[in-house]
Amino acid sequence: MLLQHERELVADYGRKLISDGLTVGTSGNISIYNREKDLIAISPSGMDYFEIKPENVVVIDISGKVIEGSRKPSSEKDMHRLLYTYRKDVNAAVHTHSKFATLMACLNWSIEPIHPILACAGGNVRCAPYMISHNEEFGKTVIKYIADRYAVLLGNHGALTCGPNIGYAYTTALSVEFCAELYYRAKAVAKPKLLTQADMSDMMHRFQSIREKQ
Template sequence: MKLSFERQLIADYGRKLVHAGLTTGSGGNLSLFNADENLIAIGPSGIDYADVSAQDVVLVDRSGVVVDGRWKPSSELSFHLALYDQRPDVRAVVHTHSVYATTMACLHREIPAVHYLVAFAGKKVPVAPYATFGTAELAESVRTHISDNNALLLANHGLVAVGRDLPQAFNVAEEIELVARIYYQACSIGEPVLVADEEMDRVVEKFRTYGQQDCSKG
């Protein structure tokens, strides 16, 4: 099976989305770009994550043409393609309907630096204006507003997170859901005190090398 590794990852991380409470049923979507093959593995449209196997994952080329797979690709394929075109550093996209991030998206309220962990996305998580799901208008809204951020709220819709691989994109989605919940709860009892902009500059820089590094090199 072509790109069997990538297809299995999509199936596995689809189930992780549900288990982590980042979506329900078949909501949201995931994709993974293999630069060597110039192909994108993306989940099928409208199939519950619990029922998706590696064989169900669809392969498309950079223009969105299906090259392997028996199902229709995700209805949000167009904004996945737009993200890969806009950001050459991106190799994975995770789209969720996580409750707290989506609550902020329904308020058309960006997530500011209420907690330093927002640095998983950048100095804040901006909001892209509403457009109907699965449309070229939504793809263009995502393309226009992602900038150099690793997460973006989609107004009245949900969250999209990107990364150099699927684990990183998933981690961004998970951490930003936590920050969204903290922001929601802080706003419920008072006025949140934000992390200073210059401190966020330092944190964002530190996050560039956050996590385990291969100490055997260099």
């Protein structure tokens, strides 16, 4: 079986998406890119996360063609493969419909630095405009908005996080959801005090060195 290790990780982290409350039903998706083999392991479309076995995870190439697997790859595969094409520092991506990140995306707000942990995203988290998500056009727009960051909100839709490996991408999805909730709740009662660039710089460097070691 091609990309056995990556397929096991996609299945394992898919179950975590549900148990950690980062998505609902069969929504969201996960992929891991093996740069050496130039192949991507991506979650199958419309399948219960607790039923996904490694062999159900689909292997596609960088053009989106299915190389191995009987299932249909996630309908948002173009967003994943374009991310790996444009971002040489990224080998894993997690797309969620987590509640507060999606709420922020429905407001078309960006998440501003309310807590130092947001440094994992490489700065504030911008919001891309709403678009139908099953084509290259959407993928290209997402790349433009994520730019050099590790997280982006997808307008009226959800969030996308990424990193050098699945552990980084997944933890960033948890941290983005945590900060989205803090930011939204703080804004609901008063004007939150945001951290300055100087406040954030120590954590930004720490996350940079974590990424470089992986």
